[in-house]
Amino acid sequence: MTTKTRQIQLASRPQGWPTHDDFDLVSVELPDPGPGEVLVRNTVMSVDPYMRGRMNDVKSYVPPFQIGEPLDGGAVGEVVASGDDTVRVGDTVMHGLGWREHALLPAAQVRKVDASAVPASAYLGVLGMPGLTAYTGLTRIAGLKKGDSVFVSGAAGAVGSVVGQLARNLGASRVVGSAGSPEKVAYLTEELGFDSAFDYHDGPVVKQLAEHAPDGVDVYFDNVGGEHLEGAVAHMNDFGRIAMCGAISQYNADTAAPGPRNIWLAVTRRLTLRGFIVTDHNDLAREYLPRAAGWVADGSLKFRETYVEGLDRAVDAFLGLHKGENIGKMLVRLDRG
Numbered sequence: 230m231t232t233k234t235r236q237i238q239l240a241s242r243p244q245g246w247p248t249h250d251d252f253d254l255v256s257v258e259l260p261d262p263g264p265g266e267v268l269v270r271n272t273v274m275s276v277d278p279y280m281r282g283r284m285n286d287v288k289s290y291v292p293p294f295q296i297g298e299p300l301d302g303g304a305v306g307e308v309v310a311s312g313d314d315t316v317r318v319g320d321t322v323m324h325g326l327g328w329r330e331h332a333l334l335p336a337a338q339v340r341k342v343d344a345s346a347v348p349a350s351a352y353l354g355v356l357g358m359p360g361l362t363a364y365t366g367l368t369r370i371a372g373l374k375k376g377d378s379v380f381v382s383g384a385a386g387a388v389g390s391v392v393g394q395l396a397r398n399l400g401a402s403r404v405v406g407s408a409g410s411p412e413k414v415a416y417l418t419e420e421l422g423f424d425s426a427f428d429y430h431d432g433p434v435v436k437q438l439a440e441h442a443p444d445g446v447d448v449y450f451d452n453v454g455g456e457h458l459e460g461a462v463a464h465m466n467d468f469g470r471i472a473m474c475g476a477i478s479q480y481n482a483d484t485a486a487p488g489p490r491n492i493w494l495a496v497t498r499r500l501t502l503r504g505f506i507v508t509d510h511n512d513l514a515r516e517y518l519p520r521a522a523g524w525v526a527d528g529s530l531k532f533r534e535t536y537v538e539g540l541d542r543a544v545d546a547f548l549g550l551h552k553g554e555n556i557g558k559m560l561v562r563l564d565r566g
Contacts, residue, residue: 329540472503
């Protein structure tokens with residue numbers, strides 16, 4: 230027996246902004262799982278900013294996608310056939326073979342998840358890699374302390390929205406976020422409990438941050454880079470800490486942007502700027518997940534998901550993510566019944 234299914238392959242390496250021509254939607258047939266394997270019908274897949282870097286053929290912390298091969302990334306789904314006693318047909322699992330409607334993989338590479346209290350998709354967001362990224366950056370990289378003033382860029386996205394709420398739950402004195410629309414600003418302050426937020430389209434970040442964080446910033450969680458990083462450096466308090474998570478403003482640029490023009494302030498204010506990759510800190514999952522589950526249960530950690538329907542539109546979802554079309558986690562629903 231075989232299973233007819235579809236997957237998205239990388240057709241060419243993008244130059245600047247990706248286009249649909251850089252991807253192919255391909256029909257394939259998968260065999261039944263052999264011993265120790267499972268076949269999963271994916272129901273939801275994730276698109277994430279880091280995937281853009283994997284489309285380039287450069288050395289990095291994770292191997293690049295290969296031309297003519299399917300892309301991969303986080304996904305959740307239902308086991309429809311199993312060759313392993315530890316994973317049963319009907320189990321809901323999370324794994325790393327997204328960008329396809331079905332995944333055939335070793336049972337050791339899937340993790341069963343409990344979808345009784347939260348949707349399975351939450352394990353791709355608040356209870357998954359984005360949530361752990363937020364917790365790692367705040368606690369281990371930036372060393373958040375009670376009473377710190379926190380600023381987070383890209384605050385309405387999957388990581389940033391969790392950063393702000395965790396900072397509040399962990400005792401920050403003030404939480405400020407930047408986002409790309411009035412709707413997102415309202416979401417931060419009215420639903421997520423940020424003390425203040427601003428639309429970076431309304432004026433220079435350095436000027437707006439002065440208004441929204443008048444006493445300066447102790448911790449900056451950087452998801453954007455560029456102007457946001459320069460603006461944050463300008464308002465960091467002495468001994469401030471910057472957790473450098475991403476620089477989405479530059480991922481699709483044809484030329485590299487210059488570094489912050491005020492980086493000398495890192496010396497005079499004795500700042501710490503530290504980049505990090507969440508996979509280096511997977512040990513923190515044992516600490517984060519129980520705390521996050523409790524916060525989700527009591528309503529002090531909220532999440533929103535933005536859905537695009539069907540594998541046919543997965544590339545649209547990925548491009549929309551980079552254009553800021555999502556609030557919370559950007560996901561693709563693959564379940565076709």
